[in-house]
Amino acid sequence: MADTKLFDVIVIGGGPGGYIAAIRAAQLGFNVACIDEWKNDKGGPAPGGTCTNVGCIPSKALLQSSEHYDQANHHFADHGIAVKGLEIDVAKMLARKDTVVKQNNDGILYLFKKNKITFFHGRGSFVKAVDGGYEIKVAGATEESLAGKHVIVATGSSARALPGVPFDEESVLSNDGALRVAAVPKKLGLIGSGVIGLEMGSVWRRLGSEVTILEGLPTFLGAVDEQVSKEAFKAFTKQGLKIELGVKVGEIKAGKKGVSVAYVDAKGEAKELAVDKLIVSIGRVPNTIGLNAEAVGLKLDERGAIVVDGDCKTSLPNVWAIGDVVRGPMLAHKAEEEGVAVAERIAGQHGHVNFNTIPWVIYTNPEIAWVGQTEQQLKAAGRAYKAGSFPFLANGRARALGDTTGFVKFLADAATDEILGVHIVGPLASELIAEAVVAMEFKASAEDIARICHAHPSLSEATKEAALAVDKRTLNF
């Protein structure tokens, strides 16, 4: 092994949490190392983590391709555009997705260089605490020894398998296999109607699969505002996604010819689902195996997540943990915000993450996006609130787009009018939610949004109108 290399900050994990933390730490003048073990198809480095390689980016690439296909298949005719001989070339669609992923991998490698961050390709693990810091081993093509005063653990998460049903990525697929299906399966099953279930189910449904989603809970998207989840359920069902709620999944038999899933439905009836491929999307588990956390006594919780306080401090001095490997929502932008805040705290600044204003987006059609409290949360907390909503059906731009499903909904404090939550189901909800996040971050009232000039015709006018609706004075509805 070569001599130990010394750094101010060592980041283990190069996903959105880790690489952003490394960049911010480098901007603040630290000598930074970032270690990531992800390999591309040629065995080379592929920084960017789950998000870039098998998460946010490739899923959005496939959602876009499949949406184009769906539009050409079902909606172009409304515009007077006739399409004959429409075909999907799955291999080309996947190759395009891979190119998009590679552009992001390369972009991160470029950013490492630009910010003078030393990148190590391999697995990072704790060796021991040393005088004034920690020794970290990198096991890659070669073995390296590093020592750093501060360590930021950003090792992310992996798909959770059903007990006794390992992912073979041929017939039983995690998010990884779900993004590599080589031909449109005739019948596709999914376990879990959460974010991945809905996004990946939508991709393959649009391309022609008969999709059935089996969900354990009796309610659909329980964390989402009820009015939104009802509207979304209606839209997805109309599109042909078959979603069975309140099921109990039993034995799963996977073979070369397909997968059979025995389950008991909500009425207690024993059933069987036979599919060509099964995607299991029942949540994710933190990645701490291989980190050798026990060598330094780094505390994990019962789920295997690294225990941190509100500032991402772990049980050890100068060891921090961020992103999917700690508590909180498993979202790329949450990981990034924590990464920036931790780098700033290391520099003695007051890094800050506002957990109340982290937006959520589900990139289906209609898109679902929200920030802040849901109506059911406010009711449970006994908070007095006012609600106002505005349907896209009454928005000129939405009509011109031919996409009028859904609405924008505002929840504001009954006395102060402060915005407590904004919930959107409909076109470009992913982009529209940003205005609500800014408003909430600045503690705006619904009246503030209602009085701001919004361009016409734009979908954002529905946001203004929903804010007006809080005071029962919509102009266009």
Ligand code: FAD
């Ligand atoms: P990760 O991105 O998981 O990165 C961790 C990195 O650390 C990985 O490269 C891993 O290989 C590496 N690593 C682990 N252990 C070691 C070790 N010991 N040594 C060296 N390297 C190690 N979130 C969104 O906000 N928007 C979305 O649209 C979205 N879509 C998603 C779609 C799918 C299909 C999936 C699965 C997830 C999606 N997510 C999305 C969630 C998002 O991907 C995660 O929240 C995000 O990647 C977490 O970032 P992270 O940096 O904590 O971890």
Ligand code: NAI
């Ligand atoms: P999820 O937590 O969103 O959904 C899992 C679903 O599976 C839940 O509805 C749960 O009730 C159900 N479930 C759990 N066990 C089950 C069982 N045994 N039988 C039947 N149903 C069961 O998890 P998912 O979809 O795997 O995604 C993981 C995480 O990745 C998300 O929570 C999110 O943090 C992130 N993600 C974010 C995206 C985005 O921001 N657009 C897109 C995709 C993933």
